[in-house]
Amino acid sequence: MNVATWVAIASSAVGAATPLVYAALGELVTERSGVLNLGVEGMMLVGAMSGFAMGVSSGSLWLAFLTAAGAGALIALLFGALTLSLQTNQVATGMALTLFGVGLSAFAGRSFVGLPIARVPPLHIPVLSDLPVLGPLLFRYDPLVYLSIVLCALIAWLLQRARAGLRLRAVGEAPAVAHSLGEPVTRIRYLAVLFGGAMSGIAGAYLSTALTPMWVEGMSAGRGWIALALVVFGTWKPWRVLGGAYLFGTVTVLQLYAQGLGVHIPSEFLSMLPYAATIVVLVVICRNPRTILLNQPASLGRSFHPGF
């Protein structure tokens, strides 16, 4: 393979990784507040469907992403109301959110199946985009790719350096202590859940308007779950999650290229790779108990209510 092929692989890997970056960063913030939302797959599908529908009917992609973020946040609010106000089990409620999101998006999106949509256009930066190798590698993505990296930097800075991030982490590590210090634990958790929903919604819309511009039932094909696994893989740290997402994007694209090249491995086995890779990296990360113990938010998945 020549340089051009490798550049093409690398740049499509970035595209394949971007929805994972959005969904995983959103879930990272949610989990840092101590809430485990397993409904990422469902929120992504609702975002993919609503974003696509808005994009087709209004013709504006910005409106599409805004709608997707809003829709994602809205059904995340449902999750929040159940787990945070009504104290339901987070694992079961997250599963319910995924099943509900799959059903809702299939039901509401039925008239949009097979419609065409204008793909999110890549940026064209004068001079830089036209550079050989570096141009396609760095300067020819759509704005959402760059936004995802900016968001990653912003979240990393907020979590590590800003007061807001400290409060979020306190709520995730020791909600009772945070509560006794006057932190509004439930409100902070609500905000984190809503942010996670909005990011999953954007991730979904990126799938249906940028990566594969169309709407099909269940089009996220497990990406929401891979994003959840990426948060563990990245040990709840934004930059590592970003790196993990790019690694997964590369695996996904490499197996697609291998299928295209007619490698003598049945295509189904190549398609298994991203899922198998998820299992392998989880095992590698979880093997050392200290990695998880030191990094996982201490109260992840546990309900907290000051009134009871």
Place this chain on the structure above:
Amino acid sequence: MQPFDPRSWALRLERRAQPSATMRIASSPLAALAMLITGFLVLGALGKNALAAFNVFFVEPVSSLYGIGELLLKATPLMLCALGLAPGYRANVWNIGAEGQLTIGAIAGGGVGLFYGTVLGAWALPAMLTAAVLGGMAWAAIPAFLRSHFRTSEIFVSLMLVYIAQLFLSYLVHGPWRDPAGQNFPQTQSLPDNALIPVLFEGARVNLGFVFGLVLAAVSWWFGTVTAAGYRMRVGGLAPAAAAYAGISQRANIWLAMLIGGATAGLAGICEVAGPIGLLQPVISPGYGYAAIIVAFVGRLHPLGIVLASLLMSALYLGGESAQLELQLPSSVSGLFQGALLFFLLAAELFINFRLRRVRPARAAVARSA
């Protein structure tokens, strides 16, 4: 702005001194009722006559002997999978990959039937059922091993294995197992007649699998209430620290929970393949393994509850199909109702341990100013 404070509500949640026995039984019917009302509202909003829709959804599908057979037929895989998942959920082991274990069970059992069905004669069915159960268990053993040895979340692993199992099935029916005389359809040859599970009564498709489900429900009740292993699993889920102190092995609980779930899901898979489908094709189950999670919860993880919940869920599937034909509604409407049902159930379960209390405005004001 005041921080979020439940005491400022006019209604307030209060922990009950003891869990309510009434609500424990009433929560599932209440959730089903809430889902029905939501269904009417949604159908009304879509401009459909709600009563006619109710008729199409719930009455017409079961107004014939064939229809009742279909209800039991669709309830079978849901019941089998949910019965296997429930002990795990009680023990805090979250196997959400029953769909994959079902698929591997279908492949293993179906493979035995396809290649040795005629040779084995009367032994074909027992061999296929055994192979399916072992196949499901083997698939569930992967997350069990990774969780008990490397602390890898069984949630992610069991789910990723669903996609891998489905791709493997797709490979088999597109490739080595494809029927050469099948005009390039991605499916295998039909199973020989002696490799098909006998139907329960003439004129319907429901087969012996439904009876397996009922027997397993009884076994599951016995396992949960009488055996020491069932007791250890419950303690492991309710109070992990106490369980560890009492010397209950969490590792044993994980293995047991996953293997039970895999076994029943595998059985569900072969009951589909050697039942209504009769061969292997790319899609064996329209999400029974996922819907079984809802069934397990709506049945409140109790065997009898699961039997009833699987019938309700099966009615939703049938209603969705009938609504697709007669009301031009997409069949995905059943998925929507299933998800909503679980939401309502989780909310209703709150009232087992809590109750709503009216707070007098004066008291609320005092609480606010405090």
